Amino acid sequence: EKGKEKEKDKDKQNEQQKKENQSQRGNEMRCPENSLRGGREKERGGRRRREYPLHSCAKDNDVEGMKKILCAGYDVNRRDTFGATALLIACHLGHKEAVDVLLSHSNIDVNLGELWGRTALHDASKKGHYDIVKKLVEKNADVSLADKKKKSALMKAAARGHTKIVRYLIQKGADVDASDSQYESTALLYACMKGKTEVVQTLVEEGGAEMRKTNRKNESIFHCVVLGGSVQTLVFLLQFLLNKG
Known part of the structure; x- marks a missing residue:
C-alpha cells in the first residue's frame, strides 16, 4: 500500500512539473528573445544546466509545443550545456511522438553526440526503444559510431x-x-x-x-x-x- 501511495505521489509530482514546464514555455514563446536564444538554467546534480524550450518539450513529449517552437525558427540541433540535443533527450526517454516531429525536420542531424559522445542511437539502444532505433537508422544514424569510451x-x-x-x-x-x-x-x-x-x-x-x-x-x-x-x-x-x- 505504501508503495502504491509513493507511486501516486510521484505521478502527481511529475504531472505538476509538466504543467509548470508548459506554463513556462508559454511565457517563453511570448518572449522570443528568451525562447530562441537564452533558455533557462536549472540546477542538476550540483551543476547548472541550461535548458532550452525545445529540450523541455522533448522531455515532456509536448508535440504541439515542439511544432510551434520549430515553426518560429528554432535550431532543431541546438545543444544544451552538456551537449545534448532535443532528439537525444526524446530518444533516451522513449518519446516516439517527439522523435517523429524532430526526425521530420529537414535540418535534423541524427548523429550529433553530447559532450561524452553519446548519440540518440546510443541512448535508444541502451534503453531498449526498438521502434526508435529503427526510425533513427532509417534516417541514416551511423551504427558504427562510438562514444568517447x-x-x-x-x-x-x-x-x-x-x-x-x-x-x-x-x-x-x-x-x-x-x-x-x-x-x-x-x-x-x-x-x-x-x-x-x-x-x-x-x-x-x-x-x-x-x-x-x-x-x-x-x-x-x-x-x-x-x-x-x-x-x-x-x-x-x-x-x-x-x-x-
Whole structure:
C-alpha cells in the first residue's frame, strides 16, 4: 500500500512539473528573445544546466509545443550545456511522438553526440526503444559510431539484454567485434558478464562474434560468464562449442 501511495505521489509530482514546464514555455514563446536564444538554467546534480524550450518539450513529449517552437525558427540541433540535443533527450526517454516531429525536420542531424559522445542511437539502444532505433537508422544514424569510451550502440544494447535491437544492429552492419577503450570489452564479453543468454546466442550464431577475444584484464567469455553467475549462459556456450566441434 505504501508503495502504491509513493507511486501516486510521484505521478502527481511529475504531472505538476509538466504543467509548470508548459506554463513556462508559454511565457517563453511570448518572449522570443528568451525562447530562441537564452533558455533557462536549472540546477542538476550540483551543476547548472541550461535548458532550452525545445529540450523541455522533448522531455515532456509536448508535440504541439515542439511544432510551434520549430515553426518560429528554432535550431532543431541546438545543444544544451552538456551537449545534448532535443532528439537525444526524446530518444533516451522513449518519446516516439517527439522523435517523429524532430526526425521530420529537414535540418535534423541524427548523429550529433553530447559532450561524452553519446548519440540518440546510443541512448535508444541502451534503453531498449526498438521502434526508435529503427526510425533513427532509417534516417541514416551511423551504427558504427562510438562514444568517447569507444562504446557502440551494439555494446550498450548487448549489456542490457535487448536482443531485438542487437539483431537489428547486426543486420545493419554494426561491428560485432569492436572493443571499447574503458575495459577493452566487446559486445559479447559484456553480454556474458551480464548473463544475457539470448544476446550471447544472437551474437555468436547470427553475428559470428569472435569468441576468443579477452578484455583488458585478460578475461575470456568464460571468465565473464562465471563472474556474472549465469549458468544458462555457460551451458549455452559449452553446447555451442561442442556442436561446432
